[in-house]
Amino acid sequence: MELTINPRDTDTRPSIVTVGMFDGLHLGHRFLLSTLDDIASQRDLRPVALTFDRHPLDLIDPLRAPAMLAPLQERLRMMASCGATPGVIRFDETTRLLSASRFMQQLRTKLHAAVLLMGFNHRLGHDRLSTPDEYRRAAYSAGIEVMFAPGYPHHFGGAPISSTAIRAALAEGDTRLAAEMLGRPYTLEGTVIGGKKIGRTIGFPTANISVEPALMLIPAHGVYAARATIASGASYPAMVNIGVRPTVDLTESPTVSVEAHLIGYEGDLYGSRVAIAFVERMRSEMRFSSIDGLRARLQADASAASAILAAETYKEMP
Ligand SMILES: Cc1cc2nc3c(=O)[nH]c(=O)nc-3n(C[C@H](O)[C@H](O)[C@H](O)COP(=O)(O)O)c2cc1C
Ligand SMILES: Nc1ncnc2c1ncn2[C@@H]1O[C@H](COP(=O)(O)OP(=O)(O)OP(=O)(O)O)[C@@H](O)[C@H]1O
Incomplete structure (x- = not known):
């Protein structure tokens, strides 16, 4: 061995x-x-x-x-x-x-x-x-x-905490339950790669994240309030979409993307590392009939994410 x-x-x-x-x-x-x-x-x-x-x-x-x-x-x-x-x-x-x-x-x-x-x-x-x-x-x-050794005395939903239970919570998009069991928010890290560059034209530039290592669990598709930490160590409130972007990607088998809009950040993140700590799933991904419809929804998402994150006492664990 x-x-x-x-x-x-x-x-x-x-x-x-x-x-x-x-x-x-x-x-x-x-x-x-x-x-x-x-x-x-x-x-x-x-x-x-x-x-x-x-x-x-x-x-x-x-x-x-x-x-x-x-x-x-x-x-x-x-x-x-x-x-x-x-x-x-x-x-x-x-x-x-x-x-x-x-x-x-x-x-x-x-x-x-x-x-x-x-x-x-x-x-x-x-x-x-x-x-x-x-x-x-x-x-x-x-x-x-x-x-x-004894088991951890606090149970969730009647069952002991386990990696399996946390995976199941994340697969349902229940990042709050996952965070309770982890003792910290579930976090994905990766490098920012190029996207279609539509985001910036509608007022919401997004960092498309290539998650590393690839074997990491990607939570359920949907839109999340999250906290994003960039390479300098600065942290921003963020909203993150996980999914296939049905409004803009019309290919037959679109790939799943993880993309974050960092609220209040201005600058270039291409090629740098970003960590996303997931706080709460806000909604499902939707197909909008126009880019204007998507833009309006993103404005509402930004307000909702800001409110959720302002009320959050952010936990860090060593
Ligand atoms: C918070 C957030 C929510 C989003 N929600 C949706 C959605 O419901 N439906 C959709 O088709 N695309 C959604 N998107 C993806 C946008 O279509 C995409 O970010 C935009 O087209 C920019 O793409 P680009 O980074 O390739 O330029 C969302 C993106 C973000 C950041
Ligand atoms: N809730 C818990 N309380 C105390 N010890 C635990 C708990 N969960 C796992 N352990 C212990 O941690 C060690 C590592 O276990 P393991 O990595 O298999 O964890 P797990 O969360 O049960 O994973 P899985 O869900 O994949 O079975 C084992 O000794 C296991 O008994």
């Missing part, structure tokens, strides 16, 4: 390790990492959190692999900000075929692991163990201890 950890991290203590995809690093994941940090302090262990370089389904059944909530580098940054030493396991055939016990042995050899901390619903290993006792036995044979 190939495992990479920051070589500049020189902590040589035995470690307590937790493993998972940690996509989006939602509040449930943060709760698990705070448990990891607490036990590490109590027992003088090095807290290590391991993620995978790709979603396991991307190898096992690519058509069922989900779109992602955060790029790998961002996941690692957030894991570190929660106090853990982050690391990456390459999810390949070798990793996929490891039994729980062999996996734990690898953690012991590679990270000097004394404890494996398992999340409340975590499964690990090709042998698909399910009960705590089965994991305890596997850990015993690997020469480490296994501990079980």
Whole structure:
């Protein structure tokens, strides 16, 4: 199993390790990492959190692999900000075929692991163990201890927070619910690319964003109030359209675009990076019978977005 950890991290203590995809690093994941940090302090262990370089389904059944909530580098940054030493396991055939016990042995050899901390619903290993006792036995044979963390106590819609639930909320355009579970607004980043340049002629220039990495989840089509942060670090209220722009794009299979009008910004953004933090879905995308109709609607959207964003206490998370 190939495992990479920051070589500049020189902590040589035995470690307590937790493993998972940690996509989006939602509040449930943060709760698990705070448990990891607490036990590490109590027992003088090095807290290590391991993620995978790709979603396991991307190898096992690519058509069922989900779109992602955060790029790998961002996941690692957030894991570190929660106090853990982050690391990456390459999810390949070798990793996929490891039994729980062999996996734990690898953690012991590679990270000097004394404890494996398992999340409340975590499964690990090709042998698909399910009960705590089965994991305890596997850990015993690997020469480490296994501990079980509680779930995050706050549920949404009766179910625990999960990356799956957040993906479902975003697929419905419910960016408010997604933000509650993430503890911050869902954010997409990308480079501004050229568009048809119609926007500026109707008073609403838009930054067309090429989302990177491409495997990121694009929320439901529609018009959103959002906050846009540009490369200088300045942040603007914005309205964002996700969709196929039926009024102006009459091609047979139009591509989906993500385009933002930054309210109050004047300047050129071509080629630069923009991050869009989604706050609220305001309406569906519509076909207007004229460009004048579209312009009038965009004016109303700008007022609605400004009002929503003025009432918003914008949350940032490390
Ligand atoms: C907030 C916002 C809402 C939009 N709503 C719609 C819409 O409902 N229907 C539509 O066809 N296009 C919509 N658009 C896309 C516009 O048609 C597009 O921004 C405009 O034609 C400029 O395109 P350009 O960037 O290629 O110049 C919207 C754009 C923005 C920024
Ligand atoms: N709500 C939660 N409370 C506490 N721990 C959680 C919660 N959700 C996930 N975890 C733990 O975080 C670790 C990483 O889990 P994983 O990345 O599979 O999260 P997930 O949100 O359940 O993802 P998915 O929805 O894709 O199954 C696991 O140990 C898991 O048990």
